[in-house]
Amino acid sequence: MNLFENIGTVTVSKIMHTQVISVRPSYSIKTTIETFKVHKISCAPVTSEDGKILGIISEHDLLLQAASKTMGQYIDYNSKVTAITPETSIKEALVLFFSKKLKHVPVIDNNHYIIGIVSRIDLLNYLSENDA
Secondary structure (H helix, E strand, O other): OOHHHHHOOHHHHHOEOOOOOEEOOOOOHHHHHHHHHHHHEEEEEEEEOOOOHHHEEEEEHHHHHHHHOOOOOOOEOOOOOEEEOOEEEEEHHHHHHHHOOOEEEEEEOOOEEEEEEEEEHHHHHHHHOOOO
């Protein structure tokens, strides 16, 4: 089986990060920036206290908010999240990332709880490590 056949059968569960740093809607802009800095992340899902996905926030979002608001204000996040399940194939993920110009995609279960995250570099690493 060559790489391109393989990416249609291998799922993102193989490459997703399960230790996901998330933020809460009650976080301030400053707290969210500090969270990004400490954990060296550029994007984070916004979740309820019990881990259900509510949205997503990126460095770009934070830059805009830091420039236009006070640092103590609550974050604004994108509640229209493109998410995938662990059963999504690598190929489907590649198409989704490309077609929607995404950098990160949360992985959720059937009840919308965050269980992982996949980034562009995760996909690229998989492709480079599994080149046939």
